[in-house]
Amino acid sequence: MNAIKEARKLIExxxxxxxxxxxxxxxxxxxxxxxxxxxxxxLLDYDYFQLAxxxxxxxxxxxxxxxxxxxxxxxxxxxxxAAKTSAAPSA
Numbered sequence: 117m118n119a120i121k122e123a124r125k126l127i128e129x130x131x132x133x134x135x136x137x138x139x140x141x142x143x144x145x146x147x148x149x150x151x152x153x154x155x156x157x158x159l160l161d162y163d164y165f166q167l168a169x170x171x172x173x174x175x176x177x178x179x180x181x182x183x184x185x186x187x188x189x190x191x192x193x194x195x196x197x198a199a200k201t202s203a204a205p206s207a
Contacts, residue, residue: 119170
């Protein structure tokens with residue numbers, strides 16, 4: 117099971133659990149690009165700590181993939197503009 121899905125299930129199952137609340141705050145901070153005290157992760161028990169690390173790893177990978185998609189989109193736009201410019205008649 118991927119970390120995001122696992123975290124969601126844990127948070128849904130035990131929303132008042134302090135570890136689940138920490139994971140929830142971590143996810144909210146990642147999504148909003150807000151600050152998150154890294155020391156809060158160190159206070160988690162080992163299993164939740166490992167899950168937090170997996171969430172961070174997955175989030176970073178997702179951002180990389182999103183960045184790659186944006187780069188591809190900009191490259192396509194640039195290529196289309198270059199083709200349009202080279203096809204325009206010279207004055």
